[in-house]
Amino acid sequence: GYQTYLAVQSGARDIEATIKEMESSGLRGLGGAGFPAGRKWRIVRGEMAPRLMAVNIDEGEPGTFKDRFYLEREPHRFLEGMLIAAWAVGIGKIYVYLRDEYAGLRALLAEELDALRAAFPQAPEIELRRGAGAYVCGEESAMIESIEGKRGQPRLRPPFVAEVGLFGRPTLEHNMETLYWVREIVERGAGWFASQGRHGRKGLRSFSVSGRVAKPGVHLTPAGITLRELIDEFCEG
Numbered sequence: 001g002y003q004t005y006l007a008v009q010s011g012a013r014d015i016e017a018t019i020k021e022m023e024s025s026g027l028r029g030l031g032g033a034g035f036p037a038g039r040k041w042r043i044v045r046g047e048m049a050p051r052l053m054a055v056n057i058d059e060g061e062p063g064t065f066k067d068r069f070y071l072e073r074e075p076h077r078f079l080e081g082m083l084i085a086a087w088a089v090g091i092g093k094i095y096v097y098l099r100d101e102y103a104g105l106r107a108l109l110a111e112e113l114d115a116l117r118a119a120f121p122q123a124p125e126i127e128l129r130r131g132a133g134a135y136v137c138g139e140e141s142a143m144i145e146s147i148e149g150k151r152g153q154p155r156l157r158p159p160f161v162a163e164v165g166l167f168g169r170p171t172l173e174h175n176m177e178t179l180y181w182v183r184e185i186v187e188r189g190a191g192w193f194a195s196q197g198r199h200g201r202k203g204l205r206s207f208s209v210s211g212r213v214a215k216p217g218v219h220l221t222p223a224g225i226t227l228r229e230l231i232d233e234f235c236e237g
Contacts, residue, residue, distance in 0.1 A: 002076070002119070004183050005083045013186070018088050019045070022182070024190035026202030028223075031056055031138070031175030037182075040172065041089050043162045047170030050092040053124075054147065054166055055082060057098045057105075057176045058131040058138045066206040067176045069218040071105055074180075075112050081182030082174075083116075086124050089172050094126045095147050097137070106130070140173045141165075177206060199224040209235055 007013065023038030044051055059067045071078060086094060098106055106128065113126055134152045137143045141155035144166050155161075165171025181204070185193050194202045201224025210216045213235035221234055231237065 002080050002083065002116075004186055005080050005087070005120075008084055008087055008186070015045075015088050018084070018186065021185060021190045022088075025185045025193040026190075026197070026223075027178065027181055027185060027193060028203070029175055030177040030181075030205065031140075033140075037174070037178055040162060040174075041085065044170050044172045045089045047163060049090060051090055051170045051172065052166045053082075053086055053089070053091040053094040053172045053174070054140070054144060054161075055094065055096045055174055055176060055179065056138065056140065056143055057096065057102070058143060059099050059102075059176075060131075060135045060138050063210050064208045066208045066218045068102060068105060069208075070177065070180055070206070072108070075108060077183055078176055078180045079112060079116060081179035083120075083123060084182050084186060085172065085174065085179060091124050091172060094124050095129055095166065096126065097129045097131055097143050097147060099131045144171065144173070197223040198229075199226070207234075213237070 008018065019038055019041050022041055023036065025038065027037040028034040029037060057067055082094065098109065109128060113128060116123065129147055131137055132146060132152065136154065137146045137152040139154050140161055142152040144161060145155065146152035147166060161171050161173050163170055165173065181193065197203050203223040205221055205223040205225065207219050207221060207230060209219055213231060215236045219230065219234040221230060
C-alpha cells in the first residue's frame with residue numbers, strides 16, 4: 001500500500017519538516033556521487049516550476065544487481081519513496097530510466113505503475129523509459145540527454161541538473177536505492193537512519209557481492225564500512 005504517501009498528502013506532515021528530516025538523516029545519493037539527498041530536495045524546490053524528476057535505474061556496472069534485487073522484492077517501497085520526494089519538491093512529471101536488459105522488471109514496473117495511476121490520479125505523470133544499453137548513461141546528465149532523445153553524453157557543468165536538467169527544467173535526479181529509503185526515514189525518523197554507520201558516515205549502504213566469497217549476494221551494511229569488514233563480517237570470508 002501507499003499509507004505513508006497518503007499521510008503526507010493529506011497534510012499530516014509539513015513539507016518543510018519532511019525536507020529537514022531528510023537533511024538530518026544523512027541520506028546520500030546511493031548511485032555513487034553521494035550528494036546529500038535532503039540538500040538536493042531543497043535546491044530543486046527553490047527553483048522555478050515546472051520541476052521534473054529523473055530516476056536512474058540504469059544499473060550497468062559489471063557485477064552490480066542491488067537495484068534489481070530490491071525492485072523485484074519490494075517495488076512499492078521504491079515507488080512510495082518516489083511519490084513522497086515528488087510531493088515534497090513539487091514535481092510535475094517523473095521519468096523512470098530503466099536498464100534495457102531488465103525486461104522482467106519493466107513488465108513488473110509497468111503493471112505497478114498502472115495500478116498506481118488508477119489509485120492516485122492526482123499523482124504526477126510517470127513515464128517509464130528504456131535505457132539504450134550505454135554504460136555512460138548511468139551518469140545523470142548523460143541519462144538526461146538520452147531521455148531527451150539525444151546521444152547519451154555527459155553535459156558540461158555548470159549549469160547543474162538541479163537548475164537546468166530535463167528539457168531545460170530544474171530536475172531532481174535520484175538513484176533507485178536512494179528513493180527506496182525515503183519511506184522508511186519518514187516513518188521511523190531521521191535519527192533511526194543517522195544512528196547507523198561506521199567510520200564517520202551515517203546510514204545504510206547496499207553492496208552487490210559476487211565471486212570468490214563464502215556468501216555472495218546483496219548485503220545491507222552500515223555506511224562507511226571498509227571492504228575488509230564487508231568481506232569478513234557479511235560475506236563470511
